[in-house]
Amino acid sequence: MLRVENVKKFYGHFCALDDLTMHISEGSLYGFVGPNGAGKTTAIRIMTGIIYPDEGTVTVAGMPGGYEHAESRSMIGYVPDAFGIYNNLKVSEYMEFFAACYGLDGMEARRRSENLLKYVELTDKADFYVESLSRGMKQKLALARALINDPPILIMDEPTSGLDPRTRYEFKQIVGELSDRGKTIVISSHILSDISELCTDIGIIDQGSIVMSGRLMDVMKIVTAENPIIISMARRTTQAIRFLKAEKRVRSMAIKGNDIMINFEGTAADEAQLLKRMVDEGLPVHGFSREKGSLESIFMQLTGHGEEHTVASYDASESYH
Amino acid sequence: MTRLNPIIKRDLEVRSRGFTLPIIMTAVNAVLFLIGFLGSFGVVSQMRLSWIADPHPMLGIYMTVILTEFVLILLISPIYTASSISGERETGTFDLLLTTRLTPVNIISEKMISACVSVGVIIVSCLPAMLLPLIYGGVSVQSAIGLMLLFIPEAFLVLSIGMFVSSAGHSVVRSTVLCYAAVVGLITVPVLLPVLTKPFMLEQGNRLSYLLAADPLLPVFAAVTRQVGRPGAVRQVLAMTGLVPDGAFTEHIILISVMVQLALSFALLLLAVINITPGKRSWKKYGRPQE
Numbered sequence A: 001m002l003r004v005e006n007v008k009k010f011y012g013h014f015c016a017l018d019d020l021t022m023h024i025s026e027g028s029l030y031g032f033v034g035p036n037g038a039g040k041t042t043a044i045r046i047m048t049g050i051i052y053p054d055e056g057t058v059t060v061a062g063m064p065g066g067y068e069h070a071e072s073r074s075m076i077g078y079v080p081d082a083f084g085i086y087n088n089l090k091v092s093e094y095m096e097f098f099a100a101c102y103g104l105d106g107m108e109a110r111r112r113s114e115n116l117l118k119y120v121e122l123t124d125k126a127d128f129y130v131e132s133l134s135r136g137m138k139q140k141l142a143l144a145r146a147l148i149n150d151p152p153i154l155i156m157d158e159p160t161s162g163l164d165p166r167t168r169y170e171f172k173q174i175v176g177e178l179s180d181r182g183k184t185i186v187i188s189s190h191i192l193s194d195i196s197e198l199c200t201d202i203g204i205i206d207q208g209s210i211v212m213s214g215r216l217m218d219v220m221k222i223v224t225a226e227n228p229i230i231i232s233m234a235r236r237t238t239q240a241i242r243f244l245k246a247e248k249r250v251r252s253m254a255i256k257g258n259d260i261m262i263n264f265e266g267t268a269a270d271e272a273q274l275l276k277r278m279v280d281e282g283l284p285v286h287g288f289s290r291e292k293g294s295l296e297s298i299f300m301q302l303t304g305h306g307e308e309h310t311v312a313s314y315d316a317s318e319s320y321h
Numbered sequence B: 001m002t003r004l005n006p007i008i009k010r011d012l013e014v015r016s017r018g019f020t021l022p023i024i025m026t027a028v029n030a031v032l033f034l035i036g037f038l039g040s041f042g043v044v045s046q047m048r049l050s051w052i053a054d055p056h057p058m059l060g061i062y063m064t065v066i067l068t069e070f071v072l073i074l075l076i077s078p079i080y081t082a083s084s085i086s087g088e089r090e091t092g093t094f095d096l097l098l099t100t101r102l103t104p105v106n107i108i109s110e111k112m113i114s115a116c117v118s119v120g121v122i123i124v125s126c127l128p129a130m131l132l133p134l135i136y137g138g139v140s141v142q143s144a145i146g147l148m149l150l151f152i153p154e155a156f157l158v159l160s161i162g163m164f165v166s167s168a169g170h171s172v173v174r175s176t177v178l179c180y181a182a183v184v185g186l187i188t189v190p191v192l193l194p195v196l197t198k199p200f201m202l203e204q205g206n207r208l209s210y211l212l213a214a215d216p217l218l219p220v221f222a223a224v225t226r227q228v229g230r231p232g233a234v235r236q237v238l239a240m241t242g243l244v245p246d247g248a249f250t251e252h253i254i255l256i257s258v259m260v261q262l263a264l265s266f267a268l269l270l271l272a273v274i275n276i277t278p279g280k281r282s283w284k285k286y287g288r289p290q291e
């Protein structure tokens, strides 16, 4: 549905996007995650056609993207990180203004505006001035505005940042519902856990390129495979260690009391095989498990140099309210 | 395309809610009435002594009112365009406009039209203050209104400067300051440059004097001095700059000047359109350095 191929973007000499490639399939809810300054906003602005890449291409539903292609441009609804709010305009007028910018006339504009405001539960705020709304309401209004011409693709730049937990939950509810209705959605965040339960796909960006991407389940599998196996022994830990040292697939080992943590290279069948041989050897194994993958830990690992920053902002937004 | 020009509608609606326009109108009118009233007061008390109703001293007041009003209009105009695009960039709404079906030409022209309407309203509101010094005649109401029409292309030039400056910037403060600097520069430089260079020029006259045609003050100055019966004033100015005051240039100075300024305005608007069009231009600020 939305393809970004080998995109490079320079700001002066600074390379903000370095060979960025993203494939976002139709109907997916794509979590676009990376620490601050990774290039998310830049990538999103390129997808929407507001800025041009220095190299590479964007394809929207098979059509070339970019500002001059009005057709593909109008297939994308964009919620920027700044809300994009006009002062001195009422909520309904704000919606109708953007409807008019898409060439929708009076009655049709009003009807759509009313439906969308109802959808994001802002109907009772229709006569309020936009600037008087709370942060969460502004965000919902921005979402409603992006849907005014009913685009098949919706791109949101850090929509959940700075929202209180309740609004965040409501917002995610709406996004999930839109996804169920078949919209292709890209949602960026610097907080992985914030959107990971929502997404079907994920792309982790760091320093201008994608470091890991795929369907969420596949990514989780990869992440899980990286984790150590923990073998808990009832007794005879030393013999077990000696046994494991002889195993080729065991790359490294760490011992903590009666628990042995091994980095094991192999498939699930290989793991089962190992366990069987240990038992056959008469070793009293009473626990054999692989820690479930934590996306958060892999995210921290992949974007390690930005860790402090990410952690700091993570805490900040978590403690909001 | 779009039938009801959304930006014009929104701008005018938003402005009608603010207090800026009424405050500006009141302030400008107050200044003009004050000049007109105090001036006439002095003149009329003179007339009482002489028992002659002579319109000539009143014409001096008329000229003062006109020039003051005009300068005020030039100084007010940037308010309506200098922040129009940079301001939307600041609030983040400009990106949104770009994602809609509006084209850059739509955006610039609609913003220009709404600015022209606002400035036009201010100009028209000043008409009574402008006519006040004409109670004893001397200049017909028609020609006074004709003079007022001359304000329009000049205000348009200033609005275009503001639009251009704001299309290139990301900060309201910076583009407003730049716009005022440009307006003041455009008023003063075409006069000062030829005046200062005159001593170094040859006998035939100072070519730099033709720069005067770009000065927004010139057509109104020429027209108002002509109206009050002092057509020599423009020749004096031209002579001051070193131009030999004859030929077609001096003869049609108002027309030439308005033409030059309209051309300049449209050139600036075209540049503004180019500025806001997303594109692959490498010369832009954040473009790629030379490979």
Ligand SMILES: Nc1ncnc2c1ncn2[C@@H]1O[C@H](COP(=O)(O)OP(=O)(O)O)[C@@H](O)[C@H]1O
Binding pocket: A011, A014, A016, A034, A035, A036, A037, A038, A039, A040, A041, A042, A043, B286
């Ligand atoms: N207009 C710009 N001029 C110069 N540098 C920029 C500009 N916009 C972004 N950058 C730089 O590009 C990098 C990526 O920015 P951005 O896309 O905003 O990251 P993110 O949205 O992931 O936080 C940052 O290091 C930022 O400083």
Ligand SMILES: [Mg+2]
Binding pocket: A040, A041, A042, A081, A157, A158
């Ligand atoms: Mg960002």
